[in-house]
Structure formats: structure tokens, C-alpha cells
Amino acid sequence: MKRFIKITIIALSLSFSTLHAENAHHEGSHHKTLTKEMSNEAVQQAAKDEVQRLASEKKIAKSWKSVPILKIGRTHYGDNDDWIVVFNNPKIKKTSRKNLYIFVSKQGQIRGANYTGM
Numbered sequence: 564m565k566r567f568i569k570i571t572i573i574a575l576s577l578s579f580s581t582l583h584a585e586n587a588h589h590e591g592s593h594h595k596t597l598t599k600e601m602s603n604e605a606v607q608q609a610a611k612d613e614v615q616r617l618a619s620e621k622k623i624a625k626s627w628k629s630v631p632i633l634k635i636g637r638t639h640y641g642d643n644d645d646w647i648v649v650f651n652n653p654k655i656k657k658t659s660r661k662n663l664y665i666f667v668s669k670q671g672q673i674r675g676a677n678y679t680g681m
Contacts, residue, residue, distance in 0.1 A: 599670070
């Protein structure tokens with residue numbers, strides 16, 4: 564009888580912690596869907612600001628400061644759906660460095676920048 568009571572208590576405690584974890588997970592994912600996504604225009608501005616910052620900090624050539632956006636789209640990497648904003652600088656001689664890719668989260672955070680788009 565004591566063994567039956569112990570098993571019942573263990574089973575109940577395990578089921579409670581599983582239910583509690585599922586509810587917490589559901590609440591977290593529900594919160595993510597309520598997070599406001601940035602507009603296309605706001606994403607473009609964030610990317611332009613990042614290019615200005617990178618050029619000011621001399622991480623990229625200052626000629627990038629006057630380059631318009633070539634295209635904007637969505638990319639999926641890991642668990643993230645981000646914006647990708649592409650700039651093309653014809654003044655750059657090295658072909659592999661003519662395109663600059665700025666990655667922006669749906670909430671407007673800069674995730675990175677590179678010349679490969681990956």
C-alpha cells in the first residue's frame with residue numbers, strides 16, 4: 564500500500580510539472596506572436612543607419628554612405644525570420660565585396676552584416 568501511494572504521488576508530481584512546463588512554453592510563444600513587427604520602411608531605415616554607422620567606424624568604405632538600397636526581402640536562419648537588406652556599391656572594385664547585406668530582425672534589431680548574404 565505504501566508503495567502504491569509513493570508511485571501515485573510521483574506520477575502526480577511529474578504530470579503537474581509537465582503541464583506547468585507546457586503552459587509556460589505556450590505563454591512564451593503566444594507572447595512572441597504579439598510582438599510588433601517593424602514596417603518595411605522602418606527596416607530600411609534601420610539598415611541605412613547601420614551602413615552609416617559601419618562607414619563612420621571605418622569598418623566599410625565611406626563610399627557606402629551614399630549607396631541606395633538595391634533590394635529588401637525575408638530570410639530564414641535557424642529559428643529566426645529576418646529581413647535582409649541589400650546594398651550594391653559600384654565604386655567597389657572587388658566583385659565579392661560589391662554587395663553588402665544587412666540582416667535586421669522583425670523587431671528592428673541589427674543581427675549582422677556581411678558581403679555573402681549568408
